[in-house]
Amino acid sequence: MLSSLKKINILSILAIIFFCLVAGWQLSAWSLEPIPERFQAGRETYLESCSSCHIAIPPEVMPTETWRKILEKPQNHYGTSVNLVSLNQILIWQYMKYYSRPLNQDEQVPQHLDESRYFKALHPAIPLPEPLTLKTCIICHPSANSFDFRDLSNQWQ
Numbered sequence: 001m002l003s004s005l006k007k008i009n010i011l012s013i014l015a016i017i018f019f020c021l022v023a024g025w026q027l028s029a030w031s032l033e034p035i036p037e038r039f040q041a042g043r044e045t046y047l048e049s050c051s052s053c054h055i056a057i058p059p060e061v062m063p064t065e066t067w068r069k070i071l072e073k074p075q076n077h078y079g080t081s082v083n084l085v086s087l088n089q090i091l092i093w094q095y096m097k098y099y100s101r102p103l104n105q106d107e108q109v110p111q112h113l114d115e116s117r118y119f120k121a122l123h124p125a126i127p128l129p130e131p132l133t134l135k136t137c138i139i140c141h142p143s144a145n146s147f148d149f150r151d152l153s154n155q156w157q
């Protein structure tokens with residue numbers, strides 16, 4: 001009895017160690033800045049759900065209303081469909097809402113980055129590619145794939 005219990009304990013400890021290694025390995029692919037604990041699950045869910053077809057977009061480049069629209073209708077996403085269960089929708093929304101800013105009342109909700117006042121404000125007097133697509137970020141942000149937009153290519157340092 002005792003020895004079989006011990007066996008189970010060792011097995012579960014091994015399982016936990018294995019899980020931590022795998023989780024640590026996965027997280028290390030992202031260069032994430034520390035954020036408050038209450039938004040961490042939201043950010044992880046965001047990165048898991050929104051980085052498979054294009055890079056994960058930093059929340060601050062779009063207004064809160066754009067994120068709300070995207071999260072409310074994931075099945076209607078720029079000509080494709082995104083799978084999101086409602087729990088993930090809520091987790092992502094809490095994170096995106098906190099890290100983005102609302103529009104003024106008379107402003108239109110932008111659908112694309114080049115229509116977003118917040119994106120423009122983050123790129124003052126920077127000549128941007130035309131068309132500005134999610135594939136172009138990496139030209140100036142070499143670590144865009146790891147969700148790091150502070151890291152800039154030599155030209156901009």
Ligand code: HEC
Nearest residue numbers: 049050052053054057070078080081082111112113114134
């Ligand atoms: C199934 C693939 C797929 C997934 C998953 C996905 N997207 Fe997209 N997304 C696209 C496609 C396709 C486009 C249009 C082409 C492009 O901009 O790359 C797009 C475009 C966008 C744009 C507009 C970019 C612009 O300036 O034109 C935003 C914003 C966006 N996605 C946010 C998200 C968010 C938030 C999530 C997670 C909820 C997400 N995407 C998950 C496929 C996807």
Ligand code: HEC
Nearest residue numbers: 058113122126127128129133134136137139140149150156
């Ligand atoms: C032509 C070069 C260029 C392109 C392309 C570009 N950026 Fe930038 N971006 C910059 C520069 C330079 C800065 C720093 C501006 C400053 O601090 O004055 C910046 C700043 C940012 C910041 C703020 C980073 C911080 O300090 O926290 C974000 C977020 C960002 N860019 C996102 C994007 C995204 C998303 C794309 C792709 C749609 C993109 N950028 C495309 C040059 C570029």
